[in-house]
Structures are given as C-alpha cells and as structure tokens.
Amino acid sequence: MAFSSVQAQETLKTALDGTFAPHAMPTLDGKVEGFNVDLVNLIGERLGKTVEITAAQFSGLIPALQAKTYDFLAAPVTVNGERAANLLFTEGFMDTNFGFVVAADAPEYASLDDFKGKTIAVNKGSAYDSFLREKEAEYGWTVESYGTNTDAVAAVLAGRADANLAGATVAAWAVKQNRQLKLSYEYPTGLVWALTFRKDDVEGRNLVDRAIECLKIDGSLAALSEKWFGVAPVAGTTIVTPAKGYGVPGFEGYVEDDHAPSCELK
Structure with a gap:
C-alpha cells in the first residue's frame, strides 16, 4: 500500500x-x-x-x-x-537506555563502577540479564535472575538484591508504582x-x-x-529533540533532509 x-x-x-x-x-x-x-x-x-x-x-x-x-x-x-x-x-x-532501580533509602549510584560487589536482580533471559552477565567478571557484581521483572523488583523491596536492572521506562514505571523505590543510574545504550x-x-x-x-x-x-x-x-x-532528516541517522533508510520541524503537517 x-x-x-x-x-x-x-x-x-x-x-x-x-x-x-x-x-x-x-x-x-x-x-x-x-x-x-x-x-x-x-x-x-x-x-x-x-x-x-x-x-x-x-x-x-x-x-x-x-x-x-x-x-x-x-x-x-x-x-x-x-x-x-x-x-x-x-x-x-x-x-532505549537501561535503568537501575534501588531502595528509596539506598545511596546514590553514578556509574557502573558504583555497583561493584552488589547483588543485582534481573528478568531471566532478557537483554539486561545478558548485559549483566557479560560484565559480571569486570564489575564483580552478583546477578540474580528471576522469571519476571516484577519478581526482580520484589527482590529489591525484600532486601535480597541491592538493585534491579531493566529498560529505563520499565524501571521508571516500577518506581512510579512504589514509593519504597527510586530511580538510580541510567546506562546509555546509544x-x-x-x-x-x-x-x-x-x-x-x-x-x-x-x-x-x-x-x-x-x-x-x-x-x-x-x-x-x-x-x-x-x-x-x-x-x-527532533532529528535532522527522516529516520534514524547512521542506519539504512535514513534520508538526510533540511526541512524545519513544525506542526504544519497538512
């Protein structure tokens, strides 16, 4: 069509x-x-x-x-x-950044280095699980995988984990639903x-x-x-922030264009 x-x-x-x-x-x-x-x-x-x-x-x-x-x-x-x-x-x-969720009274974490030696709960088999396990030796954290991200968040609430890692928006949603949690470090994926x-x-x-x-x-x-x-x-x-052109720069299908962003669409 x-x-x-x-x-x-x-x-x-x-x-x-x-x-x-x-x-x-x-x-x-x-x-x-x-x-x-x-x-x-x-x-x-x-x-x-x-x-x-x-x-x-x-x-x-x-x-x-x-x-x-x-x-x-x-x-x-x-x-x-x-x-x-x-x-x-x-x-x-x-x-599409990754977001850490921690207890509301937890210290501030400003980088991946700050999570060294911590226990991090994550949804089993997710991209976040793979990310943590790939860097487990480098950062020395302990990865605990759960069947759902809800269960991983519950581990933080129960004190079984220091943090939960998920997509930044999913992390924000979890915090929005529970005042015992707060958003922590956001890892940029690019x-x-x-x-x-x-x-x-x-x-x-x-x-x-x-x-x-x-x-x-x-x-x-x-x-x-x-x-x-x-x-x-x-x-x-x-x-x-509007992007120049049409599509995502750096990927196939992107069209460079100098149109000015506006709401005059018709």
Missing part, C-alpha cells in the same frame, strides 16, 4: 504488544492504554486521522506489517542494523525506539516522522513522559 492512498484514509491501522507496561497494557474494559497508545493517538490527531490500534503478540507484529495488515507499528522497536536492513523507521521517539514501516512506504514514514517532530517541539512527548514514567525529560535527549 503506497502512502499516497494511506494519506487519503480516514483511519490508519497499527498494532503493538499490549502487555508491555507502561508502553501498552490492558484496561478493565478490554482496551489498551499506555505511553505508545497515547503517542499514536496524538499522531493521528496531528494528521487529522483516527488510529485503529490492535494488541497482538510482539513476535507476530512485523510479519503482519509486511503482509499489509497494518499501515505501521505502534510498538516501541529498537532500531539496529539488522532491522533497518528490512524495515523503515521514523526518527527515534525515545532513547540506541533509540522508533515506529516501524514497510520498506516501500517512504512517504508514510516521512509524514509520521514529521508528526513525531511536532510532538517533540509542542511539548506533548514531554507531557507523556511525565504522565507514564513520572520523569521530566532532560534537554537534548531523543524524546524532546
């Missing part, structure tokens, strides 16, 4: 994993809510369109996109070289989350990219960060 036809549509179809809190999670009435749900609905508002959101398993999202079931994906997808070779991405809407399109939909990607720029400059994304993560974005971070 070329975007020349999508642009004329009243409704855009998108999908995400509805179990990835706080980006998307089920509501009591069977719908989904969360940061990415609000994000794509705001994009629809800026473009003057209704967005139809489907919650599905993450593993099936990309095949369904390629089959043209959806116009784009609302799920937060980390942009990397392998994915960029097969998909088209908007500019990043958020940095990667971003973006919205996903098919390779042949350059025009669609570019239009939604511009809508994301609008949400950055009009303060909407900062407001969503406060709402869902309880965090005010720092100046210069991806969530409040």
Whole structure:
C-alpha cells in the first residue's frame, strides 16, 4: 500500500504488544492504554486521522506489517542494523537506555563502577540479564535472575538484591508504582525506539516522522513522559529533540533532509 492512498484514509491501522507496561497494557474494559497508545493517538490527531490500534503478540507484529495488515507499528522497536536492513523507521521517539532501580533509602549510584560487589536482580533471559552477565567478571557484581521483572523488583523491596536492572521506562514505571523505590543510574545504550514501516512506504514514514517532530517541539512527548514514567525529560535527549532528516541517522533508510520541524503537517 503506497502512502499516497494511506494519506487519503480516514483511519490508519497499527498494532503493538499490549502487555508491555507502561508502553501498552490492558484496561478493565478490554482496551489498551499506555505511553505508545497515547503517542499514536496524538499522531493521528496531528494528521487529522483516527488510529485503529490492535494488541497482538510482539513476535507476530512485523510479519503482519509486511503482509499489509497494518499501515505501521505502534510498538516501541529498537532500531539496529539488522532491522533497518528490512524495515523503515521514523526518527527515534525515545532513547532505549537501561535503568537501575534501588531502595528509596539506598545511596546514590553514578556509574557502573558504583555497583561493584552488589547483588543485582534481573528478568531471566532478557537483554539486561545478558548485559549483566557479560560484565559480571569486570564489575564483580552478583546477578540474580528471576522469571519476571516484577519478581526482580520484589527482590529489591525484600532486601535480597541491592538493585534491579531493566529498560529505563520499565524501571521508571516500577518506581512510579512504589514509593519504597527510586530511580538510580541510567546506562546509555546509544540506541533509540522508533515506529516501524514497510520498506516501500517512504512517504508514510516521512509524514509520521514529521508528526513525531511536532510532538517533540509542542511539548506533548514531554507531557507523556511525565504522565507514564513520572520523569521530566532532560534537554537534548531523543524524546524532546527532533532529528535532522527522516529516520534514524547512521542506519539504512535514513534520508538526510533540511526541512524545519513544525506542526504544519497538512
């Protein structure tokens, strides 16, 4: 489906994993809510369109996109070289950093070195688990893996672990739900989350990219960060800083362009 036809549509179809809190999670009435749900609905508002959101398993999202079931994906997808070779991405809407969670009365940790000798709880088999184990010998920390990140956070609350490591937004959500916890050191990965399109939909990607720029400059994304993560974005971070051109610089599919970010999208 070329975007020349999508642009004329009243409704855009998108999908995400509805179990990835706080980006998307089920509501009591069977719908989904969360940061990415609000994000794509705001994009629809800026473009003057209704967005139809489907919650599905993450593993099936990309095949369904390629089959043209959806116009784009609302799920937060980390942009990397392998994915960029097969998909088209908007500019990043958020940095995909790692975040440590500690007890509210814990000391301040300002680097990975500060966690030397500590016990860190993590979701078994996750990217954060792999990260900790790869650096276990270097930093001398003890890694305790749990079946869910909720269980790993509970280990911190119970005093069985000094910290929990997860994605920065998941970490912020855990802290937002429990005042016995606080956010600690955030490890920068240098990667971003973006919205996903098919390779042949350059025009669609570019239009939604511009809508994301609008949400950055009009303060909407900062407001969503406060709402869902309880965090005010720092100046210069991806969530409040439009990127030059279309897509993610340094990856296949990026188009250098000198357009000025604005909310004049129609």
